Amino acid sequence: MLPACAARDVLYQRAARQAEVLGDLDSAWESRCTVLESSSSHEAPRFETLFLCMAWCLKVSDRDPERFSPNRILWQYKWVAVEAPRYASVPRRACERLIDDMEARYAKIGWGRRAAIHKRIELHALLGEHEKAIALLPEWRALARDRGADCLACEADFLVSLLGAAGHSEHAVREARPIIRGKLSCATVPHSTFAALLNPLVRLGRVSEADDLFQRGRRLLKRMRSGGYRVAGEYMLHAARIGDVDASIQIARGALPQAASERADVTRFDWFSRLGTALAILAGRGVGTVDLPKTALTPDGADSDCRVLAERMLATARDHARALDLRNGNGYYESQLHQLADDAKLGR
Amino acid sequence: MSERFRVDLRGIIDLTSNHMYSSPDVFVRETIQNGHDAIMARRREDPAFEGSIRIELVRGDKEKPGTICVTDDGIGLTTDEVHEFLSTVGASSKREKTDAEDDDESSEPTTFLGRFGIGLLSCFMATDEIVVVSRSARDRTAPAVEWRGKADGGYTVREMPDSTLRPGTSVFLAAKADAEEYYEYDTLVEISRRYAEMLPVRVIVQCGDNEVDVNRERPAWELDADDEVALNDLCQSLLGFAPIDVFPIEAPAGAIRGFAFIRSDRIDSWGGENRLYSGGMFVGNRVYGLIPEWAGFIGCILNTTKLRLTASREGLHQGDELEKACDEIAAAIRARLAHLLRHDRPRFERVMKTHDTEIRGLAVKDSEFLELVADFLEFDTTLGTIRFGEFRREHEKLYLARTPEQFRRLLIPAAEAGIRVFNGGYTYHEELLCRAAERYPELEVSSFDTADLANLMDPAEDPEAFADLLEAGNATLSGRGVEVVVRDFAPVTLPAFFALGLDAEFHRQLDETKSEASGLWEEILDAMAPRPESLSPTRLCLNGRSPLVRSLAAIRDRETRSDGVEILYVQALMNGQHILSSDDLAMLHRAMERLLWRSTERAGQA
Numbered sequence: 001m002l003p004a005c006a007a008r009d010v011l012y013q014r015a016a017r018q019a020e021v022l023g024d025l026d027s028a029w030e031s032r033c034t035v036l037e038s039s040s041s042h043e044a045p046r047f048e049t050l051f052l053c054m055a056w057c058l059k060v061s062d063r064d065p066e067r068f069s070p071n072r073i074l075w076q077y078k079w080v081a082v083e084a085p086r087y088a089s090v091p092r093r094a095c096e097r098l099i100d101d102m103e104a105r106y107a108k109i110g111w112g113r114r115a116a117i118h119k120r121i122e123l124h125a126l127l128g129e130h131e132k133a134i135a136l137l138p139e140w141r142a143l144a145r146d147r148g149a150d151c152l153a154c155e156a157d158f159l160v161s162l163l164g165a166a167g168h169s170e171h172a173v174r175e176a177r178p179i180i181r182g183k184l185s186c187a188t189v190p191h192s193t194f195a196a197l198l199n200p201l202v203r204l205g206r207v208s209e210a211d212d213l214f215q216r217g218r219r220l221l222k223r224m225r226s227g228g229y230r231v232a233g234e235y236m237l238h239a240a241r242i243g244d245v246d247a248s249i250q251i252a253r254g255a256l257p258q259a260a261s262e263r264a265d266v267t268r269f270d271w272f273s274r275l276g277t278a279l280a281i282l283a284g285r286g287v288g289t290v291d292l293p294k295t296a297l298t299p300d301g302a303d304s305d306c307r308v309l310a311e312r313m314l315a316t317a318r319d320h321a322r323a324l325d326l327r328n329g330n331g332y333y334e335s336q337l338h339q340l341a342d343d344a345k346l347g348r
Numbered sequence: 349m350s351e352r353f354r355v356d357l358r359g360i361i362d363l364t365s366n367h368m369y370s371s372p373d374v375f376v377r378e379t380i381q382n383g384h385d386a387i388m389a390r391r392r393e394d395p396a397f398e399g400s401i402r403i404e405l406v407r408g409d410k411e412k413p414g415t416i417c418v419t420d421d422g423i424g425l426t427t428d429e430v431h432e433f434l435s436t437v438g439a440s441s442k443r444e445k446t447d448a449e450d451d452d453e454s455s456e457p458t459t460f461l462g463r464f465g466i467g468l469l470s471c472f473m474a475t476d477e478i479v480v481v482s483r484s485a486r487d488r489t490a491p492a493v494e495w496r497g498k499a500d501g502g503y504t505v506r507e508m509p510d511s512t513l514r515p516g517t518s519v520f521l522a523a524k525a526d527a528e529e530y531y532e533y534d535t536l537v538e539i540s541r542r543y544a545e546m547l548p549v550r551v552i553v554q555c556g557d558n559e560v561d562v563n564r565e566r567p568a569w570e571l572d573a574d575d576e577v578a579l580n581d582l583c584q585s586l587l588g589f590a591p592i593d594v595f596p597i598e599a600p601a602g603a604i605r606g607f608a609f610i611r612s613d614r615i616d617s618w619g620g621e622n623r624l625y626s627g628g629m630f631v632g633n634r635v636y637g638l639i640p641e642w643a644g645f646i647g648c649i650l651n652t653t654k655l656r657l658t659a660s661r662e663g664l665h666q667g668d669e670l671e672k673a674c675d676e677i678a679a680a681i682r683a684r685l686a687h688l689l690r691h692d693r694p695r696f697e698r699v700m701k702t703h704d705t706e707i708r709g710l711a712v713k714d715s716e717f718l719e720l721v722a723d724f725l726e727f728d729t730t731l732g733t734i735r736f737g738e739f740r741r742e743h744e745k746l747y748l749a750r751t752p753e754q755f756r757r758l759l760i761p762a763a764e765a766g767i768r769v770f771n772g773g774y775t776y777h778e779e780l781l782c783r784a785a786e787r788y789p790e791l792e793v794s795s796f797d798t799a800d801l802a803n804l805m806d807p808a809e810d811p812e813a814f815a816d817l818l819e820a821g822n823a824t825l826s827g828r829g830v831e832v833v834v835r836d837f838a839p840v841t842l843p844a845f846f847a848l849g850l851d852a853e854f855h856r857q858l859d860e861t862k863s864e865a866s867g868l869w870e871e872i873l874d875a876m877a878p879r880p881e882s883l884s885p886t887r888l889c890l891n892g893r894s895p896l897v898r899s900l901a902a903i904r905d906r907e908t909r910s911d912g913v914e915i916l917y918v919q920a921l922m923n924g925q926h927i928l929s930s931d932d933l934a935m936l937h938r939a940m941e942r943l944l945w946r947s948t949e950r951a952g953q954a
Contacts, residue, residue, distance in 0.1 A: 010751045055869040090875040220724045294792035
């Protein structure tokens with residue numbers, strides 16, 4: 001079997017379409033389930049395609065649940081349910097209904113409400129409603145873990161990032177202790193947690209602890225198999241803040257092509273707001289020009305002046321912030337840009 | 349009120365002896381391990397002391413079971429020590445020592461391998477009763493002592509004041525039902541050799557007049573790194589292949605020494621065959637977490653004198669120390685490949701050819717390694733195979749077909765047009781090209797598909813000759829969202845080229861799925877859909893140079909022109925290996941039927 005990679009996903013999708021045309025629904029189902037299961041575990045998943053796979057699998061499973069067991073795909077539904085709100089074009093009501101649908105399907109196969117509540121907490125966080133998200137935590141904590149639950153490390157990691165994003169820096173650092181001490185880990189933890197802790201630690205004035213996590217996290221990031229670019233932004237920003245110009249530019253170069261090909265607004269906002277802020281800090285430190293890989297945002301002949309690039313990236317982030325805030329009915333993402341600019345002054 | 353746990357001794361013994369290990373044969377390892385540790389303890393008191401372990405087998409017959417006696421001339425035990433260490437589950441003379449050593453960095457934990465003091469219980473997998481006879485070398489006045497333990501937790505201790513036994517320990521095991529296979533000489537030699545061949549203590553297996561010394565002359569990690577013959581033999585005998593290359597590995601974080609061997613054969617799965625030893629004792633051949641996941645093309649024979657083992661001693665305790673050791677091993681492998689690249693190019697090429705996918709997988713995950721090999725990676729393009737380095741030195745734009753289908757569709761017309769398009773459809777090729785290009789900001793990687801190629805094709809030289817054909821074609825295909833155009837392109841043998849961009853292809857799939865999805869998912873997919881105005885146009889490019897197309901354009905009958913375009917459309921789909929829908933096939937059949945009908949009708953009229 002081929003290792004998990006973009007080429008394998010394409011092959012399975014092709015196989016699924018071919019099988020469907022030939023009327024071989026079992027093979028089509030098998031191929032699409034394989035794409036769902038594997039494509040989140042490599043470097044170049046095509047997220048939109050996964051929505052197609054999920055929609056198709058739910059459709060055939062609903063028609064014949066005996067033959068196409070929902071158990072096979074419902075684990076991945078959790079992922080889809082919190083990926084959809086990352087697109088500003090998906091209406092807020094549809095995001096909420098997606099989680100309701102997930103909860104109903106989980107109940108049908110005997111899984112509890114815990115996962116659905118967790119996804120609602122995540123949805124509130126993505127919508128910029130952190131206090132609403134935090135208010136749901138007691139209800140979530142009161143329920144026993146069941147088959148639908150994320151791994152302990154992932155749950156702890158999310159809690160840390162939620163608290164950090166909500167401005168509860170001390171609480172976030174406290175919750176992260178088991179992860180920092182190596183008691184909890186998984187495929188994406190601790191490097192994602194370390195990234196989420198950098199800003200809270202700097203806000204608390206614990207810069208040397210942040211630097212320690214920065215070093216450890218970067219080492220782990222290099223070994224990461226997938227999705228590294230989604231958390232790389234925090235490391236890039238921190239590197240700029242502590243004056244490690246080379247590291248900051250290196251991370252930017254490494255992750256920009258993937259980030260530029262992303263379509264999800266939240267992911268693009270996260271990345272470009274941090275890249276723009278990092279470049280602004282570097283410009284302030286006297287960096288004149290930066291050579292970034294050529295992308296739609298850095299086309300041929302584009303200015304490589306650090307300050308100009310910073311403005312362009314921040315403008316891109318602002319576009320996404322506006323679209324998201326319009327959908328969410330608040331000003332969270334725009335306010336984040338100001339917050340990032342304020343935080344940039346810390347720890348220098 | 350504070351209470352104490354109650355412990356079911358029989359259950360604990362059953363758990364530790366029957367359920368902790370992956371194979372019953374570990375009882376051989378555990379008895380050898382105990383003997384080794386005892387000899388090491390005696391060597392501490394007398395550094396000149398050599399010591400040895402003798403495993404004696406008496407074959408069984410119908411009357412009596414076979415027996416194994418493992419004898420060492422190590423430090424031995426007094427009666428008090430027997431009570432303390434053999435009869436208390438979880439206690440071990442070795443553990444006390446090791447914990448002390450943990451605090452004292454100058455000590456050598458290497459000499460004490462056992463940490464748990466429960467290893468002896470594994471003998472209950474092969475016997476119903478363990479008999480230990482021991483005499484202390486520390487206290488020569490102490491009498492010999494016999495300990496008999498049973499699987500139910502009962503034991504007896506008996507002093508033997510008249511015994512003339514020499515200092516050391518013997519463990520007697522009588523075969524229990526279903527464990528007779530371990531009381532065969534060849535089996536016992538094989539197991540003993542596997543576990544103990546690298547031990548720094550002599551181990552002899554004996555049965556009657558047969559006697560074999562299982563130790564190698566030197567442990568693998570002590571071999572001379574330049575002795576290629578010995579190392580090749582070692583690899584062949586322990587890992588089962590002749591290596592392309594051998595190099596030493598040292599990982600100070602785990603106090604690891606040994607050799608790595610690059611396989612000469614391709615393997616299907618990730619994670620190769622690696623033999624790990626701890627203090628010379630075999631631990632396992634696929635120990636998790638030590639060798640980087642990408643290094644399936646490597647086989648290793650390694651010894652650690654520091655990394656902590658799990659309770660069963662078949663794996664490594666996960667933690668920071670192991671992670672660092674794994675990083676060091678990864679660095680050593682990278683360094684070797686870099687060395688080959690610079691100093692032994694033919695061997696490097698052989699490694700690349702044999703382990704193409706694995707090497708590419710490594711390069712995707714490891715930016716330092718990618719930097720090293722990027723220029724040497726070969727890629728399929730529409731103009732033949734080319735090395736990345738050769739290409740990037742002369743070009744600023746890299747066209748990438750992101751799926752094998754797009755590449756196949758582009759192959760001939762792009763080659764004819766002299767456009768080099770890279771095939772990103774093979775495993776890791778797309779990821780590698782994007783990552784490799786990151787190092788060269790002046791190099792732009794652009795996705796390239798059939799729609800892009802259609803945009804580069806020249807319009808027909810004499811467009812007026814095709815006006816009627818285009819009118820008929822667009823009328824028949826516009827319902828399918830296809831625009832018919834005439835372009836001049838090579839080869840002339842290709843009458844039509846179907847240009848469907850990746851984005852439009854995705855949009856088509858999305859429409860198909862959406863049409864059958866539930867209300868909620870229809871809404872979600874709608875929101876995901878790219879804006880129609882941003883999509884590249886889907887075109888059927890008729891070849892203005894093709895004699896077939898020119899003949900079709902010259903036909904006066906509009907219906908025949910229309911049928912001709914429909915046939916060319918389906919033919920273009922087939923050329924591009926598109927998946928034909930039942931609609932497409934029906935269109936082809938109807939068009940051919942009409943053509944046949946008209947031709948026979950005309951023939952009839954004639």
